[in-house]
Amino acid sequence: MKPFYITTTLPYVNSDPHFGFAVEIIRADIIARWKRELGHEVFFNTGTDEHGIKIYRKATEQGIDPQTYVDGFSKQFRVLRELLDLSWNNFVRTTDPHHIAAAEKFWTIVNERGYIYKKFYSIKYCVGCELEKTDSELVDGKCPIHPTYELELINEENYFFKASAFQAQLLELYKRPLVLPDSRLGEVRAFVERGVEDFSISRLASKMPWGVPVPNDPAQVMYVWFDALVSYLSAIGWPENTTSFEKWWPAVQYCGKDNLRQQSAMWQSMLAAAGLPFSEKIIINGFIVSDGKKMSKSIGNVISPADVVAEFGVDAVRYYVARRVSPFEDSDVTMDKIRDAFNADLANGLGNLVSRTIKMAATYGVTVSREHWAEVEMNLKASSAYAEYAGHLDSYNIQLASDVIWNDITKLDIFIQEKKPFIKVKTDPEGAKADLVYVLDALWGIAVYLRPIMPSTSEKIAESLRTMSLAEGLFPRKDVKK
DSSP: OOOEEEEOOOOBSSSOOOHHHHHHHHHHHHHHHHHHHHTOOEEEEEEEBOOSHHHHHHHHHHTSOHHHHHHHHHHHHHTHHHHTTOOOSEEEETTSHHHHHHHHHHHHHHHHTTOEEEEEEEEEEETTTTEEEOGGGOBTTBOSSOTTSOOEEEEEEEEEEOGGGGHHHHHHHTTSOOEESHHHHHHHHHHHHTOOOOEEOEEETTTOOOSOEETTEEEEEEOHHHHHHTHHHHTTTTTTOHHHHHHHOSOEEEEEGGGHHIIIIIHHHHHHHTTOOOOSEEEEEOOEEETTEEOOTTTTOOOOHHHHHHHHOHHHHHHIIIIISOSSSOEEOOHHHHHHHIIIIIIIIIIHHHHHHHHHHHHTTOOOOHHHHHHHHHHHHTSHHHHHHHHHHHTTOHHHHHHHHHHHHHHHHHHHHHHOHHHHTTTOHHHHHHHHHHHHHHHHHHHHHHTTTSHHHHHHHHHHHHHTOOSSOSSOOOOOOO
């Protein structure tokens, strides 16, 4: 089957990993696991973005050199692999020597093709976004995404990328569903239709030395976005390993809605300038807010993924991301909401269903062969329900795929309440056993469904069915801490 390449954005290493990035990388992991389940060879990439003025200033404030600063934070993002049960097979850093060489080569190619020039300019700049801001994008004179940052004025001579040359190509590109959801595709199309402006792609090294040097001009360093986006190519061996590049590219990319223009307009025009194929798909996430406010350290509403895992376990976090967070729009997340979902859907729902079914089956002497489970799985994958579930995952709507699973859980609870095998066993033991086998078969199906979403829980359910035993409840109820 066709090899599949998926990548997250590379988060800035100017703070600890937050719940918003956990959502993005869990979603990418679910899709990567799903593609492997289908038989694809998968390249799952993530990493850290380590250049730019925000990082340079943070390091300077702490009195350490930038490389030492980013080394420490990058390790904290690597920890997410085990913390969130992730299956990435590549972690790229934009300070890696290979990536730096790839960024320099990309610049050289684009320059040789005539799409880079130098000019003096003056702009308003948001350090939080690392982006130029026009007056129409501001609210009360501030960036709406980073209102605590003061806009800065940049007046200097830098290199520019001739993005304006690619307006027609971008509009032609948007005729296919490059961006999900459709509303975001419409948004970026409207942005490009209004006119694509050239943008600065370098900074004076005398003012901001922390970046990839511009080839043949050490007085300038690359603008952080021009450098970081090339990581999607350097991660798969570009430019020297053409076999690897041709095997994996183009990629499916996850990003937040504040990255829409950068990923689906800026990056695509850069690829065209280098003579490289466009991205395969760009999935746009909404923001994660808490109690109606964007998560911010200054107001104290940031949720750490490590804290959530410590309280509820990794598969509970993966469940919440999969089913309780909107796949494309903003979602309000609090610890109380996670706890409510845990108790309702996992402790009282899935966990209780598995526990009481296995207990009844063991008590009534129900046994099932391993060959039986293989047949059950084969029949499941030929069913219309599985086709619906697969269709949602293929469309990157993990929430609807999860709903298919929990609809089955609800139906099984109703089946048990109606059939009452725990009563029927007294008068019709064979009938009770037949009812339980029906439920056990459905539980095996749930374990199959859960493989990409909650891999540990999937295996625990499968092992319980193989042995007809369950040591402890899957999800012990969580009460509010006093």
